[in-house]
Amino acid sequence: MKFYDLGIKSSLSIGQDEPEVMLDLAIELGYSGIAFADFENAQPKAIKKIKKEYQDKCTLFTRATLIPKSADDMKKSLKELQNVVDIIAVRSCSEEKNIYVNAILDKRVDIISLSELIEFECLDYSHFKMAKDNGTLIEISTCGLILKERFQRSKLMRLMYKNCEQIVRANAPFIITSGAESKWELRAPKELVALAGLVKIPEKQATSALSSYPEILIHKIQMRRDPNCIMAGVRVVPPEEKENNGH
Amino acid sequence: MDTKERQRYLLIKIITDGDIGEQQLIRAIWRNISSLYGEYGTSRTGLWLIEYERNKYGILRTNTEALTMVRTSLAVIRQIEGNNCLLVIEGVSGTIQALKKKHLTKINLKMQEEIQS
Numbered sequence: 001m002k003f004y005d006l007g008i009k010s011s012l013s014i015g016q017d018e019p020e021v022m023l024d025l026a027i028e029l030g031y032s033g034i035a036f037a038d039f040e041n042a043q044p045k046a047i048k049k050i051k052k053e054y055q056d057k058c059t060l061f062t063r064a065t066l067i068p069k070s071a072d073d074m075k076k077s078l079k080e081l082q083n084v085v086d087i088i089a090v091r092s093c094s095e096e097k098n099i100y101v102n103a104i105l106d107k108r109v110d111i112i113s114l115s116e117l118i119e120f121e122c123l124d125y126s127h128f129k130m131a132k133d134n135g136t137l138i139e140i141s142t143c144g145l146i147l148k149e150r151f152q153r154s155k156l157m158r159l160m161y162k163n164c165e166q167i168v169r170a171n172a173p174f175i176i177t178s179g180a181e182s183k184w185e186l187r188a189p190k191e192l193v194a195l196a197g198l199v200k201i202p203e204k205q206a207t208s209a210l211s212s213y214p215e216i217l218i219h220k221i222q223m224r225r226d227p228n229c230i231m232a233g234v235r236v237v238p239p240e241e242k243e244n245n246g247h
Numbered sequence: 248m249d250t251k252e253r254q255r256y257l258l259i260k261i262i263t264d265g266d267i268g269e270q271q272l273i274r275a276i277w278r279n280i281s282s283l284y285g286e287y288g289t290s291r292t293g294l295w296l297i298e299y300e301r302n303k304y305g306i307l308r309t310n311t312e313a314l315t316m317v318r319t320s321l322a323v324i325r326q327i328e329g330n331n332c333l334l335v336i337e338g339v340s341g342t343i344q345a346l347k348k349k350h351l352t353k354i355n356l357k358m359q360e361e362i363q364s
Contacts, residue, residue, distance in 0.1 A: 025262075029335065146323050150282070184331045191322035191336070194315055198283070 001207075002032035003189040004214035006063065006087065007113070007141060007177030012046055013038035016182035019050055023058060029188040033059035033218065039085045040064045061221065063087035065113060071102040078108045086221050089113045089139060095122045104131050110217055115141035115179055120159035128170035137217055138172055140164065140209070142187070142195045143179030160199040168205055173216065176201075176209040252293060253311040258337045258350045259321065260304050265330025269299045275327040276307075280320040292317055297343065304354055306343060314339065 009015035010022050019036060026034050036047060044062040051060045062085045068074035074090060081088055089111035090103035100123060103109045112131060114120055131138055140163075144156045167174050176196055180186045187195070189210050196206035223229045228236045261267065273296050281289045292313040298306040309317045321334045338350035 146325055182331075184325050184333055186333070187322050188335055191318060194318040195322050197315055198319055 001211050002215070003030055003210045004033040004035075004175075004218070005031050005178050005180075005186075005189075005192075005210075006033075006035040006061065006111070006175055006214055006217070007037050007065075007089075007139060007179050008034050008186070009037050009179075009181045012036065012042045013040070014181060019047055021183055022180070022186065023050065023054055023060075025183045025186050027054075027058050029186060031058065031189070033061065033214070035061035035063040035087055037063040037065050037089070039081075040066065044085055059218070061086040061218075063089060063111075065089040065091055067091050067093050068099055070096075071098055074099060074102060075106070078106065082108055087111060087217065091115070092119060092122070094118060097122050097127075100127060101130070104134055104136050107134070109136060110220070111137045111139045111175070113139040113141065114163065115139075115144055117144075117156055117159060120156070120163050123163065125166045125170055128167050128172040132170055132172040135173070135220075137213060138167055138174040140167075140174055140176050140196070140199075140201075141179035142176060142192055143181075143185060145195050145198060146178075146185060146187070157199055164196075164199045164201050168201065173213045174209050175213050175217070176206060253341075254293075254308055255311050255314050255339055255341060256297065256343050256346045257307045257309065257314075257317065257339050258304060258346050258354075259307060260335040260337045260354055261302055261332060262335065263302055263327070263330050263332040265328075265332070267302055267327050267330060267332060269296065269301075271328050272296065272299065272305060275324055276317075276320065279324050280316065283320055283323065284316055288316060304337070304351070306346065 005026060008022055010019040011017060012019060039062045047060060054060060064081050064085045066074060066077050068077060078088065087110045088108060090109050091113040092099045093116060095118060100112060103112055104127060145153060148156055176192050178185060178187050178192060192210060193203055193206040228238060230236060280292060293310045294317060295308040296305055297308050318336060321336065324334055326332060337354060338346055340346035
């Protein structure tokens with residue numbers, strides 16, 4: 001089984017360690033693919049060389065996490081980043097539900113990111129159902145569980161528990177990420193599954209959140225990159241491929 | 248009726264930028280289990296540090312039922328006595344012998360490679 005952590009930050013943005021350091025450890029921990037969430041401002045060209053160097057060991061993706069002030073602001077940023085990065089995630093960092101609703105409905109948004117207390121407070125079952133219908137992934141970041149302590153951690157666990165229960169009930173696709181900003185915050189897939197157990201995510205679903213759901217997103221990314229793909233689900237089969245398949 | 252608890256042995260690899268002693272490691276693990284699951288939960292784990300190779304690896308013993316609790320508690324540890332650290336569970340087994348045979352050789356080989364490079 002292949003595992004993916006699609007929310008790692010490196011020194012290309014606010015992270016503490018170089019991308020290579022994070023990558024080496026991620027490979028050691030058993031990840032087959034990771035996404036560097038550094039590219040809101042930085043250019044993805046920065047990791048072109050690393051991507052080539054590590055192509056046999058680990059698949060690399062570029063991700064931008066937008067924190068828009070309003071829905072219009074989000075749409076403007078989406079237009080700029082649409083063809084620049086592989087994955088676009090949206091966080092609100094506020095109680096603004098409108099941003100999340102617009103993000104869920106927008107096909108250009110791949111991930112709705114939840115990591116802070118305030119973000120876990122503003123979504124409910126109907127939003128997760130909507131996310132399921134639109135094929136948008138919900139990201140649950142476990143970094144708060146590692147970084148916070150005592151009262152803050154138990155408060156976060158309570159809110160995460162309520163949200164995760166609704167996500168599982170709505171059968172919405174979700175991913176679990178470490179949200180690591182340094183190599184000391186990276187965790188192995190099995191450890192992330194164990195952490196997900198703290199917020200009552202069943203082991204089977206937690207494992208899917210680290211392997212099969214990210215694979216769906218990766219397939220989506222590959223389709224987007226494919227010049228023969230006209231729209232979602234429609235692909236022109238080139239003549240060579242047609243012959244190879246014996247048609 | 249057989250009341251004997253079934254045990255599991257965990258091989259943990261220690262990645263750190265400082266120096267972590269045996270007592271420091273034990274205290275950190277107990278503190279984190281206690282903070283996450285309370286005194287009652289901690290009492291259920293039957294946790295014991297069997298072997299410790301300074302800053303390299305350690306072997307922990309726990310109950311089968313408490314395995315997830317221990318795994319979770321190890322996952323939330325990121326600092327021990329001010330030193331950054333990462334405890335990676337390399338393998339779990341029912342006997343120490345099988346654990347060492349299967350996983351310890353892997354760690355030793357990796358370390359040799361690191362030294363050589």
